[in-house]
Structure formats: C-alpha cells, structure tokens
Amino acid sequence: MNREQKRAWALVSSMSLAGVLYVAALVGRHLGLVSLSTVLFVAAGVVLGTGVLVCLRVKPDQGAVTSDERDKQIEKNAYLAGFGAVYLFVIIASFAPIAIFGEKGSFPVTWCPALLIGAGFCQAYAMSVATLIQYGRGGKDEQ
Amino acid sequence: MNNDHISNRIRRLRFDHHEMTQQQLANKVGVTRQTIIAIEAGKYAPSLPLAFRIARAFNTSVEEVFEYQENGQIGT
Numbered sequence: 269m270n271r272e273q274k275r276a277w278a279l280v281s282s283m284s285l286a287g288v289l290y291v292a293a294l295v296g297r298h299l300g301l302v303s304l305s306t307v308l309f310v311a312a313g314v315v316l317g318t319g320v321l322v323c324l325r326v327k328p329d330q331g332a333v334t335s336d337e338r339d340k341q342i343e344k345n346a347y348l349a350g351f352g353a354v355y356l357f358v359i360i361a362s363f364a365p366i367a368i369f370g371e372k373g374s375f376p377v378t379w380c381p382a383l384l385i386g387a388g389f390c391q392a393y394a395m396s397v398a399t400l401i402q403y404g405r406g407g408k409d410e411q
Numbered sequence: 412m413n414n415d416h417i418s419n420r421i422r423r424l425r426f427d428h429h430e431m432t433q434q435q436l437a438n439k440v441g442v443t444r445q446t447i448i449a450i451e452a453g454k455y456a457p458s459l460p461l462a463f464r465i466a467r468a469f470n471t472s473v474e475e476v477f478e479y480q481e482n483g484q485i486g487t
Contacts (some may be wrong), residue, residue, distance in 0.1 A: 270445065336443050338446045
C-alpha cells in the first residue's frame with residue numbers, strides 16, 4: 269500500500285465515521301437529546317480531525333521509485349472524479365432548498381458559505397474513493 | 412464495446428532471467444512494484460515507452476513480451 273492509498277483510507281474511514289456520528293447527532297437533536305447530540309457533534313469533529321491529522325502525517329514511501337505513470341494516471345482520474353462530485357454537489361445543493369422549503373421558503377444567506385465547506389469535503393471523499401477503487405486490492409503478491 | 416486486451420509474458424520472462432523479482436524489474440524500468448503487479452495481472456496497460464523499457468530489461472522485443480488481443484482473439 270503506497271502513501272496515496274494510506275491517505276485515502278484515512279480520509280474515507282474518518283469522513284464516513286464522522287458522517288454517521290453527525291447524522292446521529294442531528295437525529296438526537298431532533299429528538300430533544302441535547303447533551304447526547306452535543307457529545308456526538310464533538311466526537312464527529314474529533315474523528316474528522318484525527319483523520320486529517322493522520323492523512324497529513326503519513327510518511328513518504330521508501331524506495332528508488334515512489335511514483336510512476338500509473339500513479340499519475342490514477343491521480344488524474346481521481347481529480348476528475350472529485351471535480352464531478354463537486355459539480356453534482358453544487359447542482360443538488362442549488363435545488364435542495366426549493367425541494368425542502370418550497371417556492372416561497374427562505375433560509376439565511378449565511379448558510380451559503382457552508383456550501384464551499386461541503387464541496388471541499390465532497391471532493392476529498394470522492395477523490396479518496398476513486399483512488400482506492402483504481403488501485404484496487406493487491407500489492408501482496410510475490411516479491 | 413471495446414474488448415481489447417493486452418496479455419503479457421512478464422512472469423515467465425522474469426523466471427527465465429534468474430528468477431528476477433518484481434521489485435528488481437520495477438527498479439530496472441523505473442516504476443513501482445505495484446505497477447509491475449498490475450501489468451502482470453493484465454489490470455494495467457503500460458505506455459509505449461514503458462513497454463519498450465520492460466522489453467529491454469529482458470533483452471527482447473516488445474512483441475515477445477506483450478500480445479495484443481482483440482475481442483478475445485490473438486492478433487498481430
């Protein structure tokens with residue numbers, strides 16, 4: 269497993285777990301379990317932060333060659349997947365308020381910058397998943 | 412649908428060349444071992460320059476290492 273795979277695993281696992289905790293926190297808040305939802309929000313933040321930290325601290329690969337044409341192609345495809353995911357995210361986020369609040373509904377414009385954060389997460393997740401899918405299983409073959 | 416496939420004899424050639432390891436071949440042609448594994452398994456088609464480098468590592472021609480198959484048929 270190379271550096272990119274390790275980083276992708278760290279991001280996918282932490283973001284998935286943080287996402288589950290965040291949804292659980294929202295449900296808890298909806299049900300009136302304020303203290304539990306607060307704990308879950310904090311836990312989601314800690315999990316996500318840990319994932320990002322691990323991702324940043326993955327050591328560079330050892331050996332004479334650490335990256336080649338296949339790695340570059342995988343990286344390029346991953347960026348493409350990330351771009352596609354962001355594009356889809358923005359489209360969905362643009363129409364979701366109409367679907368949720370209706371034609372005459374409204375929401376604070378201060379929510380809009382959250383779209384950027386959401387798009388960032390969306391891109392990181394899509395890129396990581398695309399990286400892992402392209403590398404696939406293997407690497408434990410004979411020497 | 413495109414069913415083209417490039418098969419190869421890298422594994423056979425490695426064993427014929429003093430049981431060369433995947434890592435040794437990778438170092439020789441300037442790629443990672445993962446890439447050699449992917450090429451051997453037919454999961455990745457190498458670029459033309461890399462195909463030539465692999466062939467040179469075995470002192471043979473590209474045709475001796477790689478075989479182009481179209482729709483499951485062996486081609487030339």
